[in-house]
Amino acid sequence: MNYQLVLKNTNLGDGTTVDIAIEQETIVAIDTGLSGEVEIECRGLIALPGFVDLHTHLREPGFEASETVLTGSRAAAKGGYTAIHPMANTNPVADTAGVVEQVKALGDAAGYVDVFPIGAVTVDLGGVQLAELGAMADSKAKVRVFSDDGKCVSDPLMMRRALEYVKKFDGVIAQHAQDPRLTEGAQMNEGQVSAQLGLTGWPGVAEESIIARDVMLAETLDSRIHICHLSTARSVEIVRWAKQRGIRVTAEVTPHHLLLTDELARTYDPVYKVNPPLRTEADVLALREALIDGTIDIIATDHAPHPAEAKECEWDAAAFGMVGLETAVSVAQLVLIDSGRSNWQRLAEVMSLNPAKIAADLGQGEAIKVGSTANLALVDPAVQREIVAVTESKSRNNPFAGMTLPGRVVHTIYRGRPTVLDGSIVEVAR
Amino acid sequence: MKHLISAADLSLDEILSILDTAEEMSVVNDRDVKKLPTLRGKTVVNLFFEDSTRTRISFEVAAKRLSADVINFSAKGSSVSKGESLKDTAQTLEAMGAQALIVRHHASGAAHNLANSGWISSHIINAGDGKHEHPTQALLDAFTMRKRIHGSHSRGKSLDGLKVLIVGDVLHSRVARSNLLLLRSLGAEVRLAAPATLLPANPNFLGASYYLGLDDAIDEFHPDVVMMLRVQLERMSASFFPTAREYSRGWGLSAERLARLSENAIVMHPGPMNRGLEISSEAADSAQSTVLEQVANGISVRMSVLYHLMSGETRE
Ligand SMILES: [Zn+2]
Ligand SMILES: [Zn+2]
Numbered sequence: 210m211n212y213q214l215v216l217k218n219t220n221l222g223d224g225t226t227v228d229i230a231i232e233q234e235t236i237v238a239i240d241t242g243l244s245g246e247v248e249i250e251c252r253g254l255i256a257l258p259g260f261v262d263l264h265t266h267l268r269e270p271g272f273e274a275s276e277t278v279l280t281g282s283r284a285a286a287k288g289g290y291t292a293i294h295p296m297a298n299t300n301p302v303a304d305t306a307g308v309v310e311q312v313k314a315l316g317d318a319a320g321y322v323d324v325f326p327i328g329a330v331t332v333d334l335g336g337v338q339l340a341e342l343g344a345m346a347d348s349k350a351k352v353r354v355f356s357d358d359g360k361c362v363s364d365p366l367m368m369r370r371a372l373e374y375v376k377k378f379d380g381v382i383a384q385h386a387q388d389p390r391l392t393e394g395a396q397m398n399e400g401q402v403s404a405q406l407g408l409t410g411w412p413g414v415a416e417e418s419i420i421a422r423d424v425m426l427a428e429t430l431d432s433r434i435h436i437c438h439l440s441t442a443r444s445v446e447i448v449r450w451a452k453q454r455g456i457r458v459t460a461e462v463t464p465h466h467l468l469l470t471d472e473l474a475r476t477y478d479p480v481y482k483v484n485p486p487l488r489t490e491a492d493v494l495a496l497r498e499a500l501i502d503g504t505i506d507i508i509a510t511d512h513a514p515h516p517a518e519a520k521e522c523e524w525d526a527a528a529f530g531m532v533g534l535e536t537a538v539s540v541a542q543l544v545l546i547d548s549g550r551s552n553w554q555r556l557a558e559v560m561s562l563n564p565a566k567i568a569a570d571l572g573q574g575e576a577i578k579v580g581s582t583a584n585l586a587l588v589d590p591a592v593q594r595e596i597v598a599v600t601e602s603k604s605r606n607n608p609f610a611g612m613t614l615p616g617r618v619v620h621t622i623y624r625g626r627p628t629v630l631d632g633s634i635v636e637v638a639r
Numbered sequence: 640m641k642h643l644i645s646a647a648d649l650s651l652d653e654i655l656s657i658l659d660t661a662e663e664m665s666v667v668n669d670r671d672v673k674k675l676p677t678l679r680g681k682t683v684v685n686l687f688f689e690d691s692t693r694t695r696i697s698f699e700v701a702a703k704r705l706s707a708d709v710i711n712f713s714a715k716g717s718s719v720s721k722g723e724s725l726k727d728t729a730q731t732l733e734a735m736g737a738q739a740l741i742v743r744h745h746a747s748g749a750a751h752n753l754a755n756s757g758w759i760s761s762h763i764i765n766a767g768d769g770k771h772e773h774p775t776q777a778l779l780d781a782f783t784m785r786k787r788i789h790g791s792h793s794r795g796k797s798l799d800g801l802k803v804l805i806v807g808d809v810l811h812s813r814v815a816r817s818n819l820l821l822l823r824s825l826g827a828e829v830r831l832a833a834p835a836t837l838l839p840a841n842p843n844f845l846g847a848s849y850y851l852g853l854d855d856a857i858d859e860f861h862p863d864v865v866m867m868l869r870v871q872l873e874r875m876s877a878s879f880f881p882t883a884r885e886y887s888r889g890w891g892l893s894a895e896r897l898a899r900l901s902e903n904a905i906v907m908h909p910g911p912m913n914r915g916l917e918i919s920s921e922a923a924d925s926a927q928s929t930v931l932e933q934v935a936n937g938i939s940v941r942m943s944v945l946y947h948l949m950s951g952e953t954r955e
Contacts, residue, residue, distance in 0.1 A: 399840045401841045404839030404844050404845070477747075518724065521724070522752075523725055523746035525747065525748075525769070
């Protein structure tokens with residue numbers, strides 16, 4: 210018989226080569242010699258479950274000059290993603306059912322990835338009054354992940370209340386761990402480089418002390434906590450310790466913290482300004498180790514688009530953040546595969562299975578097997594590509610631009626439909 | 640040399656060349672007619688985003704003595720305070736004919752950005768950027784030390800083996816950073832004395848060892864030069880130290896501490912001084928103090944820097 214769509218000769222990452230047949234949104238057969246009405250040649254490409262980003266900034270509503278739900282969705286598809294979780298720090302803040310439903314509707318209309326909005330923990334990210342978490346959970350957006358990202362839920366009592374409150378619908382609080390007092394005016398990692406550059410330091414302890422507090426709160430309350438963008442070796446140690454105790458903590462690392470160090474600040478080029486800041490080589494190595502050994506559960510991009518003028522200025526005046534949706538899998542390949550330290554199964558876990566599980570995303574992060582939703586990224590691991598700043602994203606604050614990174618997303622299949630073919634976006638019929 | 644951004648960018652030869660030319664300039668400055676035609680027809684802009692009348696006037700006098708046209712642009716009350724970017728301001732000034740921008744900015748790295756971002760092609764002289772560097776201050780300090788030690792035989796001399804103690808708010812001081820880098824290139828041994836709160840988090844800052852009290856530093860290091868940094872009183876409200884009195888007791892150069900220095904030791908301060916806080920009047924006004932020489936030498940050194948960057952563009 211002829212299936213609707215067949216991916217020919219895909220490599221499953223374990224050395225086996227198969228055809229994958231798709232009907233509607235579902236994988237219906239995995240075998241050799243399958244034929245379809247439409248066939249996509251995938252020889253030499255690794256088939257991976259479509260990636261899931263648990264930490265994206267889409268800037269809509271409010272800052273559409275930097276990114277919209279549509280442009281961010283296209284950038285995500287280009288990077289092999291089939292689901293993203295936009296953070297709540299828009300304008301207005303995503304702290305009500307109305308805003309999260311609006312963002313989800315924009316995502317549905319764009320049609321490139323599932324857009325699962327993250328809700329704010331506190332009203333207007335103010336840290337003072339709990340947002341309507343229940344209403345957001347019950348809304349059409351079915352929010353399960355809540356975060357004041359950009360800001361830390363620094364008040365311990367507020368954190369306690371939030372951790373308890375979301376248990377009703379098995380929600381999770383994603384903490385941007387940053388003690389505000391220890392980071393007043395902070396510009397970059399506090400250390401030898403900041404001392405020489407005369408830029409105000411962001412000490413690792415400002416992150417570590419919040420993580421230590423929050424894992425203990427989670428233990429006390431038997432709640433679930435997710436730590437955003439781990440950046441230091443000591444943060445890794447705290448999470449490792451917490452997991453050994455059985456605390457229900459998950460942790461993420463960004464591609465940039467896996468690859469770049471604070472030495473780059475010597476250029477005073479604000480493209481390297483990010484929060485939490487780029488740390489030292491020792492921190493990078495510890496984060497990589499933790500990703501390999503399972504202490505860190507996921508890679509999340511913290512894709513943070515900014516307009517040119519927010520980066521074309523002196524360091525102090527520049528915005529924090531860098532884009533990352535279209536380069537994440539390359540960094541993952543570098544760290545897990547090309548290092549010889551891990552395997553494609555692990556890459557699938559950290560890029561897809563684990564984030565979908567943390568966020569309880571329906572139809573995402575499923576292993577490639579018959580019956581699974583047909584969300585797939587097909588990656589050519591043999592390519593070395595020079596990264597360019599001009600991409601599907603509206604913004605160009607790309608710290609990887611000019612670097613050569615391995616691997617390229619060739620095709621992306623989102624719920625049975627190609628969104629990227631041969632490295633190019635497939636325009637959605639409107 | 641196209642720009643002067645950081646003391647770290649200067650080789651020993653370049654430093655000595657700048658200091659030796661400054662010796663020539665100081666001869667001019669002692670004459671009745673203190674003017675050279677070197678930069679006639681060239682335009683230098685003092686681009687100051689932060690008030691510093693002393694530094695601005697020093698550069699202005701230096702440029703005028705080399706016959707340059709000088710434009711003072713204070714960012715306060717200008718389009719900058721209405722949100723114009725550093726890039727636009729610099730490009731506007733260059734479009735008006737500026738060939739060199741002398742830049743004072745509250746953000747570390749601002750001069751570096753102007754020199755390296757490709758926004759403009761003018762010479763950039765860093766006249767103090769945030770907490771980063773102030774290289775002409777370090778050059779004039781080195782010039783002053785050399786002159787005190789070697790007098791009229793200063794030309795060609797380094798500062799080999801000279802023991803320099805920098806005291807005070809190292810963490811926030813661009814003067815300390817530039818001096819540390821420049822003096823090290825000149826062969827001096829530099830140590831620091833400060834409350835731990837005012838030292839950079841990495842205690843072995845740029846390889847300099849440190850003392851947490853001024854008394855230990857004087858007794859153990861026996862410095863040839865004591866350089867006092869200005870203390871900003873707003874540090875007190877931010878709990879870097881409890882009170883002015885306690886700071887003065889721990890790290891101020893009192894008459895009693897001055898007496899414990901070797902009699903040839905010199906006392907420096909970049910100004911403006913807080914008398915009674917980081918430096919006593921006895922120390923500031925003593926024969927060992929170089930405070931006024933530093934001001935006078937500043938003009939000679941800045942003339943030398945302008946000359947090195949701008950005269951005969953063939954130097955590059
Ligand atoms: Zn964050
Ligand atoms: Zn973020």
